[in-house]
Amino acid sequence: xxxxxxxxxxxxxxxxxxxxxxxxxxxxxxxxxxxxxxxxxxxxxxxxxxxxxxxxxxxxxxxxxxxxxxxxxxxxxxxxxxxxxxxxxxxxxxxxxxxxxxxxxxxxxxxxxxxxxxxxxxxxxxxxxxxxxxxxxxxxxxxxxxxxxxxxxxxxxxxxxx
Numbered sequence: 001x002x003x004x005x006x007x008x009x010x011x012x013x014x015x016x017x018x019x020x021x022x023x024x025x026x027x028x029x030x031x032x033x034x035x036x037x038x039x040x041x042x043x044x045x046x047x048x049x050x051x052x053x054x055x056x057x058x059x060x061x062x063x064x065x066x067x068x069x070x071x072x073x074x075x076x077x078x079x080x081x082x083x084x085x086x087x088x089x090x091x092x093x094x095x096x097x098x099x100x101x102x103x104x105x106x107x108x109x110x111x112x113x114x115x116x117x118x119x120x121x122x123x124x125x126x127x128x129x130x131x132x133x134x135x136x137x138x139x140x141x142x143x144x145x146x147x148x149x150x151x152x153x154x155x156x157x158x159x160x161x162x
């Protein structure tokens with residue numbers, strides 16, 4: 001429970017700082033949609049630190065891929081933060097504001113699920129496709145190239161046979 005409290009506190013302080021720095025009188029240019037993604041980003045960064053401590057077959061995981069992922073998530077977090085400050089200051093048209101907020105929200109959720117899946121896979125020692133993502137890509141998006149489903153065969157070959 002401790003990490004959820006830390007994430008919530010950081011999220012609250014970040015939101016407070018955006019409203020503090022925007023220098024504009026509140027005019028309903030809100031950042032509520034985009035800001036919902038911030039706890040996902042913060043928890044993703046926290047999870048990446050946890051992943052660095054995981055050992056697979058008694059050996060620590062390679063740090064370079066995790067560091068690269070951390071840098072990417074950190075850069076996205078900084079860009080999202082600056083975009084939300086600009087949005088809160090009223091620098092964007094309404095359609096731009098909505099677009100940026102939804103992009104931040106959905107990208108943050110994607111990052112969160114991806115990092116969590118990596119941690120889960122390393123801790124459990126198995127790699128599986130997400131049932132939700134499989135459904136989402138095949139039924140909701142209706143991807144014609146079926147890339148996500150094409151991962152099943154190589155993953156099944158990696159599974160140990162009993």
